[in-house]
Amino acid sequence: MYSDEKTVGNQVDSRNIKKHLSYIVALTVLLSPTTKISVDKKIATDLKRFIVAVNAIASTSPETLMALSRLNRIYGLS
Helix, strand or coil: CCHHHHCCCCCCCCHHHHHHHHHHHHCCCCCCCCCCCCCCHHHHHHHHHHHHHHCCCCCCCHHHHHHHHHHHHHCCCC
């Protein structure tokens, strides 16, 4: 994750972060609201960390918040 990479001294390009986030937002729209996906505990933990990190961004758009809510529901994270 972004903060992990920065912590160990790796360069992180915020444009890449924003680009990947926009992909996630766009792709979650394609998922049916009734879809349920089971994932390994490690993946679920990473998804939760990602959602918390994105929620911490002050400029999170309504579309992003809806996508994160959908991810929570689809992956049973909440």
